[in-house]
Amino acid sequence: MSNENGMAPGQIVKVLVGIVVFLVVAITLLAKLATSGFNIDAEVMTNESVSARLKPAGESVASDGQPGSRSGEQVFQAVCISCHGAGLLGSPKFGDAAAWGPRIAKGYDTLLQHALGGFNAMPAKGGNTTLTDSEVARAVAYMANKAGAKFAEPKSDASGASAAGSAPASAAVDPEVTGKKIYESVCVACHQAGVSGAPKFGDKAAWAVRLKPGLDEVQKIATKGLNAMPPKGGFSGSDAEFRSAIEYMANHSK
Ligand code: HEC
Ligand code: HEC
Incomplete structure (x- = not known):
């Protein structure tokens, strides 16, 4: 019983059944694909392989935090892990x-000195000279603490993220202390004696x-260096800290 335009009810049922079967098969295949894809991911995402893959991209991992304000853990993950992760060299x-244990027994200051300046096969700053001293200091505390020490992780250079950016550093770092x-x-x-024409304290x-x-302008000039004034006066800490030293000298020369 058919007409010219349509299909017989029997045929419609057959087509519908066909569609349903097709959908079931397609969904099953998709599900299989998805699960096998997930299994591959799970294998790839083990700790070792993840850190191994992060290594070449270390710099970009580090830049997740503002330079100068990276935590000990961020610095470790970006730089120190490449040797200390597996105990290389x-x-x-x-x-x-x-x-x-025997390292921690030397005391935090010695460890920090060795991390900053290098020690046998340990390169200065772990080989990454873009790290600030205080970032290295935090990484030392972080690693030592994860192995039983109880060192205080030094505070971020840039108290307030803006201090590390282009915004003028506020007086977040106390000139009278830092x-x-x-x-x-x-x-x-x-600056005490006015060496080489330095404005005397x-x-x-x-x-x-x-x-x-x-x-702001004076800080810019002093950061770049000016004649016998070396960039940042040779100071290697953060901009905010450097700023506080200028403020200290300025406040006591008014
Ligand atoms: C290229 C490999 C390498 C990298 C990268 C590296 N280290 Fe080391 N580190 C070493 C080696 C090797 C030693 C052991 C040196 C020795 O005792 O002779 C060591 C030792 C140390 C010590 C102990 C020093 C002591 O007095 O016993 C500290 C602290 C340390 N590293 C901190 C760091 C920090 C912080 C970083 C990251 C910013 C880092 N290291 C990155 C290789 C590395
Ligand atoms: C090696 C010597 C030396 C050290 C160390 C040094 N300065 Fe200077 N500084 C100078 C000299 C020299 C000048 C003057 C440069 C000129 O005008 O030719 C100067 C100028 C400056 C000025 C004025 C810049 C301007 O705009 O005229 C500031 C600010 C300053 N220093 C800050 C600092 C701070 C802060 C430190 C410590 C973190 C420091 N300096 C360490 C030698 C030094």
């Missing part, structure tokens, strides 16, 4: 309390001229 392996310390350990070498006339363009 005789390096104390991450999380290995027995390997780290600035004074930096002055007394770095800037004092030239406490010399109002000398500083008044320097400070005319405003602190």
